Amino acid sequence: MEGxxxxxxxxxxxxxxxxxxxxxxxxHERVYHPDYNNELTQFLPRTVVLKKPPGAQLGFNIRGGKASQLGIFISKVIPDSDAHRAGLQEGDQVLSVNDVDFQDIEHSKAVEILKTAREITMRVRYFPYSKCLLAPNLVT
Structure with missing residues (x-):
C-alpha cells in the first residue's frame, strides 16, 4: 500500500x-427568443372578443368568484360555439370583461355582466390548475 x-x-x-x-x-426579449420558448406563451394574457345576439348563449360556463378567493374561470366551452372559435378554453382565468376587473368580483355580478353585454371584450389567461380548485359550474 505504500506509494x-x-x-x-x-x-x-x-x-x-x-x-x-x-x-x-x-x-423582455425572452418571450420571443427561441432559446426561451418553452410554450410558455400560452400562459400570457390574451384578448377574446365575442358578439352575442339578443337571447343567444355565450357558449361557455364560468365558476369561481370573490367567495372562492380565486377569481372567475372558464369551466366549460361548448364545442363549435363562438366562444370556442374565438379561442376560449377550459381553465382560462377571466381577468376582465369590457374593462371591468374580474379578479375580485362576486360570481353573480360576473354572470350579470356577461349575460347583459352584447359585445364582450375579455382579457383571459390560461390557468390549467383551476380545474382542481373551484366549485361546480354555473351556466351563462
Missing amino acids: RLPYDDFPVVFLPPYESPPAWVPP
Whole structure:
C-alpha cells in the first residue's frame, strides 16, 4: 500500500471540453427568443372578443368568484360555439370583461355582466390548475 494513493484503483475519467454558456438575453426579449420558448406563451394574457345576439348563449360556463378567493374561470366551452372559435378554453382565468376587473368580483355580478353585454371584450389567461380548485359550474 505504500506509494499508492487511495484513488489509484479508480479509472481515469476524461471530461468533455468546457463550453461557454449562451449569451445573456434580456428578460423582455425572452418571450420571443427561441432559446426561451418553452410554450410558455400560452400562459400570457390574451384578448377574446365575442358578439352575442339578443337571447343567444355565450357558449361557455364560468365558476369561481370573490367567495372562492380565486377569481372567475372558464369551466366549460361548448364545442363549435363562438366562444370556442374565438379561442376560449377550459381553465382560462377571466381577468376582465369590457374593462371591468374580474379578479375580485362576486360570481353573480360576473354572470350579470356577461349575460347583459352584447359585445364582450375579455382579457383571459390560461390557468390549467383551476380545474382542481373551484366549485361546480354555473351556466351563462
